[in-house]
Amino acid sequence: MGQIQLKQVTKSFGDVQVIPPLDLTIQDGEFTVFVGPSGCGKSTLLRLIAGLEDITTGTIEIDGKDATDVVPAKRGLAMVFQSYALYPHMSVRKNIAFPLRMAKMDQAEIDKRVEAAASVLNLTDYLDRRPGQLSGGQRQRVAIGRAIVREPAAFLFDEPLSNLDAALRVGMRLEISELHERLKTTMIYVTHDQVEAMTMADKIVVLQAGVIEQVGSPLELYRTPRNLFVAGFIGSPKMNFIEGEEAAKHNTTTIGIRPEHIDVVEANGQWQGTVGVAEHLGSDTFFHIHNTGLAETLTVRAIGDVSLRHGDTIHLNPRIEEIHRFDAAGLRIA
Amino acid sequence: MARAISPRRKLITTAAAWTIALIIFFPIFWTILTSFKTEAQAINDPPLFFNFDWTLENYSVVQERSDYMRFLWNSVIIAGGSTLLGILIAVPAAWSMAFVPSRRTKDILLWMLSTKMLPAVGVLYPISLLFVEFNLLDTRIGLVVVLMLINLPIIVWMLYTYFREIPGEILEAARMDGATLKEEILYVLTPMAIPGIASTVLLNFILAWNEAFWTLNLTAANAAPLTAFIASYSSPEGLFFAKLSAASTMAIAPILILGWFSQKQLVRGLTFGAVK
16 A cells, blocks of 8 residues: 655745645555656655655645654655665665664564565675675665565655666666566656656656646656646657747747657758757667757757768658647647 | 875885874873983983983882872773763764754854863863852862863764764665664664764863863862872972873873774874865
């Protein structure tokens, strides 16, 4: 069980309100990702749920019970920190066993659970080492091990992968997703990386300045972003925004089109421009195009290796059905 | 990348370090040396280095004339008691300042330190009057309290600096793992802070051991520690250099031995925070 409900929650630090009134329900078993630029309040929101920060007004319910004034230790949630926050003076075994020891579980049961968690996380050979003797990825696994042993109502992850190198990050991303598949426990995951959000989430909550911009599945956000902010934040490379004459043709102030929805053609394209930078990835090529008369830079993704270089003229055809329209206030027009 | 150090530069810095160390150590060395001379040899001109008649006479005279053990015991009680009491008060204070600071925490820390800038003699009168009022003159408990108060700012500062190095997230992790405040302090904070607490205890023990202003002014006989023991040999009349040296050597020997065995801790304690 692990349904979490935030009702009219606000948070102020001194006179500064970082979270204006906010309502959010996270269903049992759901993998929810809070995503947004740094300083958007996503970590604060997670810490409010954890109980590490007190909410200013409103209520937090966990499994239907009011948990607003419950101390973190009694909320039944487990957290994985960005810095891992392992106990440096304890062995891996003692680190993982710590929550169970605090729960006064008997030693035989503790040993059994620690062994089980260690084997799931490939830590069996490292149980007697100190955290200082482990690599970043291994420390991250210990932090996850410490979270899973006590079978919490929900897991809270605070940017857990941002201290890892790129290759390890992709690996751990998969491991966490697999863990969720196996445990089916509610997980709340905070990140500023929209790729992590898109690949892992059942539900994404996009935040900006403490305000929820949109809640939905990854593909909902990709296909029907509610406003310019979400449209620009979700998807990589970023959506192109075009104003002025071209937008007026679609009866609005701003239109958006994703780089993957513009086709590169040999000649006579609807749009044309000069290639600024061409990023050749082999499977795809990203073109950053200038002098289109539409926007300062237009980003286009072409499948495969298209052999256009810096300074070449490029012809483009947008897929009309993939154009998003936004009104003057930045909201999506259906 | 490490800087390349030329052999010549290394030689010069090593020589300089040894020279400075020897200059600092020389008075102690000379005191110890003098304690084995006769009174006449102690003031010989030119000074005698090793070519004198080594004697233990001064030590036996000093021991006969005054009860070394009683002074030693007073020093242990006063230095130990004031350090222990100081730690008991400073640990919670430093903890709250490091982990739940308020807007005024920095000011309080500075204000505490500012009390160390006042010359001790400036409060001699009020403290003496208080001691008379409460019958604390020449008592060990009185000195324990005064020395604790004198060193408390340093203890709080040292512990505060040390605790600040412990990442708050680790404490939060303990809270998330179901630890109560007591368990958090007992199982997570204290083990991580032990090196810092140990070096603070050591330094303050040494400071209290060597403290001479209050111990000389507020004691007569009963509570007099080793500082008073030394002072009793610095007589204006007569030649007592050798005996004074013997007394000094006996007074500093325990702390010298303690310092020798704990130098690693001390150096860590005095320099932590310097690199970050």
